[in-house]
Amino acid sequence: MMQTMRQNMKVILWILVLAFIATIVFSWGMGGFKGGGPQQGIVAKVNGVDIPIDKLENLIQQRYTYEQNQQEGNLDEYRVKQIRSEVWDELIRDMLIEQEVKKLGIHVSDKEIAYLVQNNPPDFIR
Known part of the structure; x- marks a missing residue:
């Protein structure tokens, strides 16, 4: 099991990096940091x-x-x-x-x- 994880570590890391980037893009694109907070002004x-x-x-x-x-x-x-x-x-x-x-x-x-x-x-x- 550990051997399989080590062999596929590169793929797992790329998937995590892409998921992280996609989360940032979608969150900022949809106003994620200000969406649920107080209204502007x-x-x-x-x-x-x-x-x-x-x-x-x-x-x-x-x-x-x-x-x-x-x-x-x-x-x-x-x-x-x-x-x-x-x-x-x-x-x-x-x-x-x-x-x-x-x-x-x-x-x-x-x-x-x-x-x-x-x-x-x-x-x-x-």
Whole structure:
């Protein structure tokens, strides 16, 4: 038995090499490495609603720019991580609130908003 395997080792190795190459070609050709994974450009889903990475990165960049202008200088690494975390939390919270508002059928008219702003302005306007 061992003698037969040794004699046919060359054929067995060629079959294994061809099978390996065929697997790579078919896997890459069919999108094997990204096929079952997350969708391109999607960071997360909140109740079935996609969060695109572009949206998250834009919000982070806006906050980063705002904070830099407030401090008039570069932010340290710890603050940058905090900003990323805060923006992520706010984005998720806002999406959940928006979904709940739609689910409950809450509508606010322009008149109601104008009334609230006139009669109860934010602190920075007072």
